[in-house]
Amino acid sequence: MTSEKIRVLVAKPGLDGHDRGAKVVASALRDRGMEVIYTGLHQTPESIVEAAIQEDVDAVGLSILSGAHMTLFPKIAELLRSRGAENVVLTGGGIIPKEDVESLRTLGFARLFGPGSTTDEIAEYIESEVGRRRAAANH
């Protein structure tokens, strides 16, 4: 009777004003059977990380359009690490230039999803990555 759901926080850091993309991703992940916590607009890195801790999520998905990803994304990765939550799968999407994708890769964002990505790709990535980390944690 034990059941482990995948819990995901979908958050929108930064100041840009609409969250259609984040909502689409949130509902798609729900439709894949995940429990998706959606926090709304304008979240600070600190409040995103605190929410991730309190909600004990397996993954955090960040959505950004404002171009501030090179300051906000690394900050969130660093805060998660400092709270001992480095096991959380960290990913994101938005309009992120190729060279930034490369540098974010070394900072804890193994994979990012650009405008052409499908919600299925995102869901499959989260499922496989969470599965892998859970298996590793149990050994």
Add this chain to the structure above:
Amino acid sequence: MDSLVERFRSGDRRALARLITRAENRSPGFAETLDAIYGSTGRGFRIGVTGPPGAGKSTIVDGLAAAFRAAGDSVAVLAIDPTSPFTGGALLGDRIRMRCTEDDSNIFVRSMATRGSLGGLARATVDAADLLDAFGYKQIMIETVGVGQAEHDVMTASDVVLVILYPGGGDSVQAMKAGLMEIADIFVVNKSDHPAADRLVDDIEQMLELRARRDAWRPPVVQCVATERRGIAELVLRIENYKSAREAAGDLAARRRERREAQVRRAIEEELALLLFEKSGFQDYITRELDRRRPPYAIAAEVVNLIKNSLKHAI
């Protein structure tokens, strides 16, 4: 597991969050953990918040959280949303309204999906509230799914139940039909910036005249505009009044006793269901008998008789 409890006891919020997850998942050892922290529960006050969708439950909870914090209390929130019966997934969006958490990480908010449980709460809601209580949170708010029907579980899960209604969200007759009148200790007419609010207040007062309650408490009706945090201070006062009145009458202890009885019964049910349908051969037996076209009640009676006979020797 034990080190997790130690970290929990030393005030580590991540350990608290992880223990809630274990209760939700019914992970091996979760019951022992809850028993281990049981002695530290009973200090927090549990406030149930229910009412139809869009009434402003989350916004009220946000306002109350800010008020409790300003008064120096620690605050935790459990916000329940429904699991989709088709996909098993859930979209948990109550945090959107809880802006007070943004500059105050001492407010602990946990979103819970119902995971198939009916009655407005998740199976592990009381367990999660116990963990928050033992962790030291003084004010623990529980926001139900809110489908506009009486969500009875919230009555046993909390020390006081706030029913949030709003003008335009169906009239008070509907609320009464839905059984909300029976579970309310305090009524909140939210969105009182709407002209029809006074009518709704009058309606509720009239309904209250007509009906007897099993205790002497008469539920007050508080008007709020949650988005502007108007009426929140009065609501806090009413909650405090309720608490002292019920404590004086000895009802609060009785209510908590009912909660524990329900918890024990439910734990027995869960264990027995597991034993009967997963760990024993009864499921196969049922399938086999149905294949032989034996009628359902006969099969059930046979199974129950088998259990009765084996119990005779045990008790």
